[in-house]
Amino acid sequence: MFGWSELVPAFPEILVLSMACVVLLVGLFTDKKKGGFIVFLSVITMMFAAILTLKDHVAGVEFTKTVIFNGTFIRDEFGDMLKVVVYLLMISVFFYAKQYLRQHDNLQGEYFALLLFATLGIMVMISGHNFIALYLGLELLALSSYALVAYNRNDLNGNEAAMKYFILGALASGMLLYGMSLIYGAVGTLQINEISQAIAGQNNDMFLVLGLIFVIVGIGFKLGAAPFHMWVPDVYEGAPTATTLFIASAPKIAAFALAVRILGQSLDVLMIHWQSMLATLAIVSIIVGNLFALQQTNLKRLFAYSTISHIGFMLLGLVGGAEGIAASMFYIIVYTIMAVGGFGMIVLLSNKGMEADQIADFKGLNQRSGWYAFLMLLLVASMAGFPPLIGFFSKLYVLKAVIDQGHIILAAVAVIFAVIGAFYYLKIIKVMYFEESETDQAIDASFDVKTVLSINALAQLGLLVLLPVLFQYCIRVTGSL
Amino acid sequence: MIASYFPILLFLAVATGLGIALMSLGLLFGTRKTNDEKISAYECGFEAFDDAHMKFDVRFYLVAILFIIFDLEIAFLFPWSVVLEELGGFGLVSMFIFLFLLVIGFIYEWKKGALEWE
Numbered sequence: 001m002f003g004w005s006e007l008v009p010a011f012p013e014i015l016v017l018s019m020a021c022v023v024l025l026v027g028l029f030t031d032k033k034k035g036g037f038i039v040f041l042s043v044i045t046m047m048f049a050a051i052l053t054l055k056d057h058v059a060g061v062e063f064t065k066t067v068i069f070n071g072t073f074i075r076d077e078f079g080d081m082l083k084v085v086v087y088l089l090m091i092s093v094f095f096y097a098k099q100y101l102r103q104h105d106n107l108q109g110e111y112f113a114l115l116l117f118a119t120l121g122i123m124v125m126i127s128g129h130n131f132i133a134l135y136l137g138l139e140l141l142a143l144s145s146y147a148l149v150a151y152n153r154n155d156l157n158g159n160e161a162a163m164k165y166f167i168l169g170a171l172a173s174g175m176l177l178y179g180m181s182l183i184y185g186a187v188g189t190l191q192i193n194e195i196s197q198a199i200a201g202q203n204n205d206m207f208l209v210l211g212l213i214f215v216i217v218g219i220g221f222k223l224g225a226a227p228f229h230m231w232v233p234d235v236y237e238g239a240p241t242a243t244t245l246f247i248a249s250a251p252k253i254a255a256f257a258l259a260v261r262i263l264g265q266s267l268d269v270l271m272i273h274w275q276s277m278l279a280t281l282a283i284v285s286i287i288v289g290n291l292f293a294l295q296q297t298n299l300k301r302l303f304a305y306s307t308i309s310h311i312g313f314m315l316l317g318l319v320g321g322a323e324g325i326a327a328s329m330f331y332i333i334v335y336t337i338m339a340v341g342g343f344g345m346i347v348l349l350s351n352k353g354m355e356a357d358q359i360a361d362f363k364g365l366n367q368r369s370g371w372y373a374f375l376m377l378l379l380v381a382s383m384a385g386f387p388p389l390i391g392f393f394s395k396l397y398v399l400k401a402v403i404d405q406g407h408i409i410l411a412a413v414a415v416i417f418a419v420i421g422a423f424y425y426l427k428i429i430k431v432m433y434f435e436e437s438e439t440d441q442a443i444d445a446s447f448d449v450k451t452v453l454s455i456n457a458l459a460q461l462g463l464l465v466l467l468p469v470l471f472q473y474c475i476r477v478t479g480s481l
Numbered sequence: 482m483i484a485s486y487f488p489i490l491l492f493l494a495v496a497t498g499l500g501i502a503l504m505s506l507g508l509l510f511g512t513r514k515t516n517d518e519k520i521s522a523y524e525c526g527f528e529a530f531d532d533a534h535m536k537f538d539v540r541f542y543l544v545a546i547l548f549i550i551f552d553l554e555i556a557f558l559f560p561w562s563v564v565l566e567e568l569g570g571f572g573l574v575s576m577f578i579f580l581f582l583l584v585i586g587f588i589y590e591w592k593k594g595a596l597e598w599e
Contacts, residue, residue: 028589028592028593029592
């Protein structure tokens, strides 16, 4: 029977839930003009959640996996590492969101409450140890995201984006649920570990494989992998930039965790099937993402297609065996940091009534501010994968794992299209440094936002120091699954 | 076996009988003064026969959504109260957490003015 001590491993989730409610109520009684307190509360929440998560990992004390709530919730090193990354990402998302909403005179408590609920959804997805728990987390995240996309009620593009996101998201959830129900029908349990035991040795059961196909379609939709990527560019472009930078970051980590929990942990016996499916998705994503990004003039759309290709790389890692999963985890962590920074830069350059989401808006950025041009250079070059930035190493690890597994053709295609992709990243750099600026408007942002953005971009260099440690951690936590 | 359904038959008979009796009493003894308004088809708040593609006040949805939340709350409370003794302290606290979350939602909608029609 249930004991109260079972709640202890779930303290970070309980904290985030309580604080989301508090922020919702505080937002009601706070003036629109102020609202700094709401941001402060949200940031503090993430910090305390980080402390609660990390307090079990002090040096010298053995960390043990705990499964609670009748096996539906797991605290393990894999989940905790991803959660800490999510907290850090969310802190920067809160600062950028504050800047963006201030520009538009629309800073309200609901936005941050929704972000916190979405964070809770992400945490449940990371820690879910049961298909229903995973699905609940996914829906909490998705419903909050739909509302966040439609945040500017009078913005037609935002509403269109939210509608598309909602319809396709609901379709994807349906696919995922159908797949889960087929697997449940074949196995008779929803627990991750029990499924794994129950299907041992039946890797050709057609019923299971059918379920697997639906699950992969669902995950592909949620990740935005081609050919299930149709919603990504429209949603990225139509959503308020603050929402775009959220959607582009933390939920990707959650989707990665979902993929690892469902495919890696519960359906591990079917590896031979899902590896070939993921390899196809990965290659199509890398090709589609990079080719379509070449023609974009809208930076948010461009980043959307670049996301698709990055997701392709992440999926490619999952094909590369045990080391590949670690490489893929490293890749998605690094990518989300870059993505937040890239969109943060758009937020920084925007001002009231104008969104700096065209490549042309970055013309001559170097004349306006050498520092921000440099930061954007770091971010974009890292996305393109130029050595010695961190984005290069994340690609390197993935490719190394894939080649070690003998998939040389996959690696070759990925590299060729990554090189093609470098063109559009270089175009941004060219525009910033070699073209004349059309405005001489000063960049106007508060000190904290500037600091967060600088840290975010400099992390592309700074993380090099931590590179071996970070990758070792990724190997360890994925190994302990 | 079939005898155990007798109460239902009795119920049907009484219900039908009572229904017919009351209707006919009204018909026999009631006063009837009809006018156009009285005998026209009635639909609460709308024209009864109109173009289906009309604009529909979004506040109806709001009220419906608010209603269904609290309606569902009651639907949870009924079975919970029946088995509360077996659930013990855990069940009691769980339900209060659930109710507390709903109260937060209630405060929110109240303060936002969702409960005011005009």
